[in-house]
Amino acid sequence: MRLRKMEALEKVGAWIADHPEFILLFAALLTIASVHYSQEIEMNVGTTAFVSEDSRLYQDYNSLYVERFGIDAIAVVIEADDVASPQVLKAMDRVAGHMKEVNHVLGILSISEIVAAAEEQTTGKRMIPDSQEEIDAILEKVDPAQLQALMPDRKHALLDIAVPLHVQDSIIDEIVADTEETIDDSEFPADTTLAVTGNIPLEISVKSEMSANMTELLVVAIVLMAIALLIFFRQSRYPILPLPVVLLGIAWTFGAMGYLKIPLSFVSMAAFPILIGLGIDYAIQFRTRIDEERMLGKPASEAAGLMTAHTVPAVFIALILTAAGFVALMTSSVPMVRDFGKLCTIGIFMCFISAALVGTTLLCHIKPPKNSDGNDSGGNDYDRKNSKDDGKSKGMARVGPVLAMTAETAVHKWKAVLAVASVVAVVGLYLDENIDTVTDYKKYIPQDLPELVNYRHLTKFFGGTDAMEVIVQGDDLTDPKTLHWMDKFASYEVNQRKEVRSAISIATYIKAAGGGQIPDDKTAIRAILDQLPSTVKDQYLNDHDTALIKLDLGNSQDNIGESGILELKNEIDKDIIWLEPPPGISVTQTGKGYLLSSVIVGLTTGRVEMTVLGLVLIYLLLLIIYRDAIKSLLPIVPMVIVIGWMGGAMSILGISYTPMTATLGALVLGVGSEYAVLIMERFYEELGKGGEIMDVLKKTFHRIGTAIASSGLTVVFGFSALVFSPFMITYNFGAVTVLSMIVALLMTFTVFPVLLIKLETRRHKFEEARAKLRSVAKRSALR
Numbered sequence: 001m002r003l004r005k006m007e008a009l010e011k012v013g014a015w016i017a018d019h020p021e022f023i024l025l026f027a028a029l030l031t032i033a034s035v036h037y038s039q040e041i042e043m044n045v046g047t048t049a050f051v052s053e054d055s056r057l058y059q060d061y062n063s064l065y066v067e068r069f070g071i072d073a074i075a076v077v078i079e080a081d082d083v084a085s086p087q088v089l090k091a092m093d094r095v096a097g098h099m100k101e102v103n104h105v106l107g108i109l110s111i112s113e114i115v116a117a118a119e120e121q122t123t124g125k126r127m128i129p130d131s132q133e134e135i136d137a138i139l140e141k142v143d144p145a146q147l148q149a150l151m152p153d154r155k156h157a158l159l160d161i162a163v164p165l166h167v168q169d170s171i172i173d174e175i176v177a178d179t180e181e182t183i184d185d186s187e188f189p190a191d192t193t194l195a196v197t198g199n200i201p202l203e204i205s206v207k208s209e210m211s212a213n214m215t216e217l218l219v220v221a222i223v224l225m226a227i228a229l230l231i232f233f234r235q236s237r238y239p240i241l242p243l244p245v246v247l248l249g250i251a252w253t254f255g256a257m258g259y260l261k262i263p264l265s266f267v268s269m270a271a272f273p274i275l276i277g278l279g280i281d282y283a284i285q286f287r288t289r290i291d292e293e294r295m296l297g298k299p300a301s302e303a304a305g306l307m308t309a310h311t312v313p314a315v316f317i318a319l320i321l322t323a324a325g326f327v328a329l330m331t332s333s334v335p336m337v338r339d340f341g342k343l344c345t346i347g348i349f350m351c352f353i354s355a356a357l358v359g360t361t362l363l364c365h366i367k368p369p370k371n372s373d374g375n376d377s378g379g380n381d382y383d384r385k386n387s388k389d390d391g392k393s394k395g396m397a398r399v400g401p402v403l404a405m406t407a408e409t410a411v412h413k414w415k416a417v418l419a420v421a422s423v424v425a426v427v428g429l430y431l432d433e434n435i436d437t438v439t440d441y442k443k444y445i446p447q448d449l450p451e452l453v454n455y456r457h458l459t460k461f462f463g464g465t466d467a468m469e470v471i472v473q474g475d476d477l478t479d480p481k482t483l484h485w486m487d488k489f490a491s492y493e494v495n496q497r498k499e500v501r502s503a504i505s506i507a508t509y510i511k512a513a514g515g516g517q518i519p520d521d522k523t524a525i526r527a528i529l530d531q532l533p534s535t536v537k538d539q540y541l542n543d544h545d546t547a548l549i550k551l552d553l554g555n556s557q558d559n560i561g562e563s564g565i566l567e568l569k570n571e572i573d574k575d576i577i578w579l580e581p582p583p584g585i586s587v588t589q590t591g592k593g594y595l596l597s598s599v600i601v602g603l604t605t606g607r608v609e610m611t612v613l614g615l616v617l618i619y620l621l622l623l624i625i626y627r628d629a630i631k632s633l634l635p636i637v638p639m640v641i642v643i644g645w646m647g648g649a650m651s652i653l654g655i656s657y658t659p660m661t662a663t664l665g666a667l668v669l670g671v672g673s674e675y676a677v678l679i680m681e682r683f684y685e686e687l688g689k690g691g692e693i694m695d696v697l698k699k700t701f702h703r704i705g706t707a708i709a710s711s712g713l714t715v716v717f718g719f720s721a722l723v724f725s726p727f728m729i730t731y732n733f734g735a736v737t738v739l740s741m742i743v744a745l746l747m748t749f750t751v752f753p754v755l756l757i758k759l760e761t762r763r764h765k766f767e768e769a770r771a772k773l774r775s776v777a778k779r780s781a782l783r
Contacts, residue, residue: 006309006310007309009305009308009309009312009313010302010305010306010308010309011305012305012308013301013304013305013306013307013308013309013312013360014301014302014304014305016304016308016356016357016360016361016364017300017301017303017304017305017360017361017364018301020361020364020365023357023358023361024358024361026357027248027354027357027358030252030255031248031251031252033255034251034252034253034254034255034256035251035255036255037254037255037256037257037258037259038251038254038255038257038258039258040258040259040261041254041257041258041262041263041264042261042263042264043207043210043211043263043264043265044263044264044265044335044336045203045206045207045210045265045266045441046203047061047592047595047596048335049263049265049266049335049336050334050335050336050439050595050596050599050659051334051335051595051596051598051599052333052335053335055333057590057594057595057598058595060471060588060590061590061591061592061594061595064471064473064546064588064590065469065471065548065590065591066165066166067166068542068546068548069469069539069540069542069548070164070165070166071106071162071163071164071165071539072162072163072164072165072198072199072200073109073160073161073162073163073198073200073465074160074161074163074175074176074179074196074198074200074201075158075159075160075161075196075197075198075458075462076095076158076159076160076161076179076183076194076195076196076197077156077157077158077194077195077197077454077457077458077461077462078092078156078157078158078159078188078192078193078194079155079156079157079192079193079194080155080188080189080191080192080193081155081191082154082155083111083151083154083155083156083157084111084132084135084136084139084151084154084157085132085135085189086128086129086130086131086132086135087188087189088157088188088189088192089111089112089115089128089135090112090128091186091187091188091189091192092110092111092112092157092159092186093112093113093116093127093128094182094186094187095159095179095182095183095186096108096110096112096113096159098182098186099161099178099179099182102175102178103171104163104164104167104171104175105161105162105163105175106162106163106164106535107162107535108159108160108161108162109150109158109159109160109162110150110157110158110159110160111139111142111147111150111151111157112128112159114138114139114142114146114147114150115128115129115135115138115139116128118138118141119134119138139151149462149463152461152462153461156461156462158458158462161175161179162535163175163200172200172204173204176196176200176201176204179196180196183196195454195457195458196454197451197454197455197457197458198455198458198465199455199465201451201454202442202451202452202455204451205449205450205451205452206441206445206449206451209445209446209449209726209727210264210266210269210727211264213269213725213726213727213730214264214269214272216724216725217269217270217272217273217721217722217724217725217730218250218272218273218276218721220273220721220724221272221273221276221277221718221721222243222247222276224717224718224720224721225240225243225246225276225277225280225714225717225718226240226243227717228280228713228714228717228718229242229243229280229714232710232713232714233284233710236287236291237366237367238366241283241287241359241362241363241366242279242280242283242284242287242355242359243280245279245283245354245355245358245359245362246275246276246279246280246282246283246351246354246355247276248354248358249275249279249347249350249351249352249353249354249355250272250275250276250279250347250350250351252350252353252354253272253275253343253346253347253350253351256346256350257343257346260342260346262339262342262343263339265335265336265339265340266336266441266444266658266659266660266727266729266730267336267337267339267340267659267660267663267729268336268339268340268343269727269730270340270660270722270725270730270733270734271340271343271344271347272347273718273719273721273722273734274344274667274718274719274722274737275344275347275348275351276718276721277714277715277716277717277718277719278322278347278348278351278671278715278718279347279348279351279352279354279355280711280714280715280718281674281711281712281714281715282315282319282351282352282355282356283351283355283359284707284710284711284714285311285314285315285678285707285711286307286311286312286315286355286356286359286360286363287359287363288311288707289303289306289307289310289311290303290304290307290360290363290364291363293306293307300363300364300365301364303364304360304363304364307360308356308360310685312356313681314677314678314681314682315352315678316352317625317677317681318673318674318677318678319348319349319352319674320621321618321621321622321635321669321670321673321674321677322348322670322671322673322674323345323348323349323670324614324617324618324621324669324670325614325617325618325666325667325668325669325670325671326340326341326342326344326345326348326666326667326670327341327345327614327617328341328610328611328613328614328617328666328669328670329341329344329610329614329663329666329667330342330345331609331610331613332602332606332607332610332662333598333599333601333602333606334599334602334603334606334659334662336659337602337606337610337659337662337663340659340660340663341663341666399705399706399709399710400701400702400703400705400706401702403701403702403705403706403708403709403749404697404698404699404701404702404705405698406701406749406750407697407698407701407705407749407750407753408694408697408698408753410749410750410751410753410754411694411697411753411754411757414754414757414758417750417751417754418751418754421638421641421747421750421751422641424641424644424645424648425640425641425643425644425645426644427644427648428643428644428645428646428647428648428649428651429643429644429647429648431647431648431651431652432644432647432648432650432651434651435647435650435651435655435656435657436561436562436563436656436657437562437563437600437603437604437656437657437658438562438656438657438658439562439596439597439599439600439603439658439659440562440596442455443728443729444658444727444728444729445727445728445729446726446727446728447728448726459555463501463554463555464553464554464555464556464558464559466552466553466554466555466556466593467550467551467552467553467591467593468500468550468551468553468568468569468572468589468591468593468594469548469549469550469551469589469590469591469593469594470489470548470549470550470551470572470576470587470588470589470590471546471547471548471549471587471588471589471590472486472505472546472547472548472549472581472585472586472587473545473546473547473585473586473587473588474545474582474584474585474586475545475584476544476545477506477541477544477545477546477547477585478522478525478526478529478544479522479582480518480519480520480521480522480525481582482581482582482585483506483507483510483518483525484507484518485579485581485582485585486505486506486507486547486549487505487507487508487511487518488579489503489549489575489576489579489587490503490504490505490507490508490549490551491503492575492579493551493572493575496575497568497571497572497575499553499556499559499560499564499568500551500552500553501552501553501554502551502552503549503550503551503552504540504549504550504552505540505547505548505549505550506529506537506540506541506547506548508540509528509532509536509537509540510525510528510529513528513531513532514528529541551572553565553568553593556568556593562597562600563600565593565596565597566597566600566601569589569593569594569597572589573589576589599659603657603658603659603662604657606662607657607662607663607664607665608665610662610663610665610666611643611665611666611669613666614665614666614669614670615636615640615669618635618636618669618670618673619632619633619636622635622636622677630759631680631759634676634680634752634755634756634759635673635676635677635680635752636669636673637751637755638672638673638676638744638747638748638751638752638755639668639669639672639673639676639744639747640669641747641751642668642672642740642743642744642747643664643665643668643669645740645743646664646668646736646739646740646743649736649739650736653735653736655732655735655736656732658729658732658733659729660729660730660732660733661729661732661733661736664733664736664737664740667737667740668740668744671715671741671744672740672741672744672747672748675708675712675744675745675748676748676752678704678708679700679701679704679705679708679748679752679753679756680756682700682703682704683696683697683700683756686699686700686703687760693757693760693761694757697753697756697757701749701753705749708745708748709745709749712741712744712745712748713745715741716738716741716742719734719737719738719741720734720738721734722734722735722737722738723735723738
């Protein structure tokens with residue numbers, strides 16, 4: 001049965017070699033389709049990148065908060081010698097006047113609006129007074145807290161342009177562009193400095209930066225790959241041939257990304273350097289086997305057939321294991337992590353197909369490599385065979401014997417090898433428990449990004465905009481008992497939770513209008529509501545059955561961090577139960593801060609679950625393939641050790657968990673186990689030819705060790721592109737990924753041969769014992 005499969009695969013390989021026109025036509029058509037669909041790729045750095053739209057958390061956030069109260073602001077920070085001067089206020093008024101007429105702008109909040117409204121009450125004409133004395137007199141009558149929020153001093157002022165959260169991104173982009181154009185045309189005094197900032201302009205800038213950065217990462221990855229190939233394969237013909245082959249697979253991946261509506265996010269933009277590294281790895285494995293066979297004088301079709309029969313299955317097994325690690329990521333509660341898993345899974349298949357079809361076609365139609373002595377005949381002596389020029393540099397050719405000696409030494413010193421590896425892994429897993437989790441996207445992006453600098457300037461003078469939102473629902477929220485409860489809850493949070501700077505609800509305004517008391521008469525309450533401006537009322541009350549309590553946290557991400565926000569969220573939930581709302585009233589905590597705090601759980605317990613699931617999936621796949629429980633476990637054990645080592649490395653280097661680094665465990669399991677599988681496949685292939693176990697091990701590492709080391713280091717070169725990213729989330733991920741791949745190679749060349757030899761030695765002894773028992777039993781039966 002196995003022989004028939006091998007023969008069928010050899011025929012497939014020969015067909016690929018003999019029919020290049022069909023392969024190239026297929027590649028061309030797929031490339032054309034990919035170029036078309038790649039135009040449909042969208043970016044996502046908003047809330048839905050962190051929280052699934054299908055989750056109850058997001059549905060509550062969208063239906064209760066975004067659709068009813070969701071407002072964000074485009075902030076214009078104004079700096080001048082005196083921001084309350086008539087000239088500056090008139091320019092601010094011109095900006096406000098124009099922006100009020102723009103579609104989807106809900107309102108303007110600024111000191112110019114306050115001054116103009118006060119002047120209208122006095123003179124009947126809405127305008128900014130020419131007299132500084134009149135302006136100062138008006139400002140003296142303004143509530144100090146309100147004035148402080150808009151003008152903390154005479155050199156700084158804020159103009160807020162309110163827009164709804166549910167408006168499409170393209171419309172928001174137009175409003176921001178209109179704001180910038182209006183400011184330029186509003187004739188501010190020459191000494192005035194202006195900056196358009198806030199969450200909205202920052203997100204727009206981040207999207208633009210991500211697009212540019214992804215292009216830069218691809219270019220860097222391509223350059224590094226070319227350098228790696230020229231170093232490790234400089235004596236082969238066309239050493240960078242695998243690179244365009246893999247880039248073709250990357251182009252197909254872009255097409256699939258657009259077709260399947262997989263958005264570009266903080267995490268998915270790191271997928272392509274990884275895919276280039278993995279794709280090059282596949283292409284190198286195929287090339288190494290074809291070159292090896294052609295050096296023995298075999299024709300192209302036969303070499304392709306042998307490669308397809310022997311190497312393709314081994315690489316495909318490795319690919320399936322890698323895919324299992326990526327599939328585990330799809331179970332994450334964080335959408336951008338799931339998208340990363342989808343993208344990488346699709347990408348490795350695309351690169352595999354490109355390498356197996358297009359790569360094989362090209363390799364079969366270029367001049368074959370020659371042995372250094374010109375002898376095309378092979379033999380069974382692996383030392384003589386590996387002394388030939390196999391397409392690698394002479395320096396790399398010497399790696400095989402070194403790795404064979406390393407594996408032999410590791411087996412002889414097996415107790416020390418396993419002890420060191422295990423102890424470091426256990427310590428690393430312990431340290432891993434104390435690593436922080438970061439969900440604030442502002443910490444992911446380039447810290448010198450101008451829009452981020454402006455945003456921090458905004459928070460420095462006007463405070464942060466972080467908040468927790470509490471939604472109150474009931475048949476009639478104008479009932480005095482409900483309003484008293486809302487006021488009591490707000491006061492309790494401000495007094496008991498030091499993180500809460502203020503708490504505002506519709507009860508706050510009713511109490512202020514009632515002279516510090518909430519009326520006990522519903523009619524009086526309705527009368528106050530009728531007098532409140534709609535811009536105020538609509539922010540906190542919707543149809544009398546839904547109300548908002550806004551808990552202002554200031555700059556909480558910097559002050560208390562993600563863990564502090566998560567703890568505060570849990571405390572507020574307890575407070576809601578403790579204070580017990582009136583009968584018929586439901587209270588739900590929501591808002592962006594509440595949603596993002598839930599991401600912390602997804603990145604802590606979630607990453608452990610993803611790693612365990614990846615471990616189980618890979619083991620089950622190997623069990624199906626090998627039908628041997630112990631043999632199936634062998635490639636996984638070294639990677640579990642790598643995960644432990646990387647936990648310690650992240651702790652020592654001060655690298656936090658993000659949606660990107662949370663994928664590390666599953667990524668290491670999937671990618672790193674490939675090397676062990678390839679070695680194990682070749683080991684059993686050589687063992688089937690006969691020989692002592694240790695000789696077979698040395699022969700395996702001598703023959704395939706150089707290819708593994710070359711492809712592994714080439715993958716490291718590809719992953720290294722990530723450390724050139726200005727995005728901190730990508731840079732940190734690149735650093736730990738590169739380190740993890742190096743450690744994975746180290747474990748493959750030290751720990752794995754120990755496990756392999758110990759298994760086979762015990763299996764051999766077991767088989768001998770079983771044979772003796774059978775012999776004894778047979779002799780007993782004859783007697």
